[in-house]
Amino acid sequence: MAVELYRQLIQQLLSQRAKQANHPQWSEYEVQTLFDTERDHYQLLHVGWRDTKRAFGCLLHLDIKDGKIWIQHDGTETGIANHLVAFGVPKQDIVLAFHEPQVRQFTDFGVGSKV
């Protein structure tokens, strides 16, 4: 699959989640999408204040490197990798980067470029 398709798919999935997750009842709370298409970094994070409670944390962080989608962080229950596969991304084009490089070969997913 072409990298440009991956870019579009990632932005679509993250934008959808951001919309679902926004809570307009707190004026200074938001779920942000960070799309850096030049460097191919994509992030979903929540930030702000829920009353007197600070929120700041990354929910999803994906990169595209050497034509593959690297999942650097996934704080979702369903797993973004499953969504990517459902959309037709071959498992070998998905790197579960949160797993140690040496153990990735024992999964169905990609091992990354450097191992």
Next chain:
Amino acid sequence: MAVELYRQLIQQLLSQRAKQANHPQWSEYEVQTLFDTERDHYQLLHVGWRDTKRAFGCLLHLDIKDGKIWIQHDGTETGIANHLVAFGVPKQDIVLAFHEPQVRQFTDFGVGSKV
């Protein structure tokens, strides 16, 4: 100061830090800059593996909202706010968003748009 100047300054400061912080001895470790100039979110984070140790964390996260620079997260020792002031950004244009909205009025910095 114009927002476009703020955009340039933030990207310059974060890029400099990213360069200083990169450690080429680990093949799968990097300090990334995420610049989303469309939504005005700017982040510096480290991600990857240092041998068998996972690294993933945000060092700096800044937004531009309503013409002001919101510091959402600052994990640096010197404080990015000090650097911004040194470059001529008025304190009232800097919001220390990690402080509760109600207490910001007791600092020299901006209070944000919603209080």
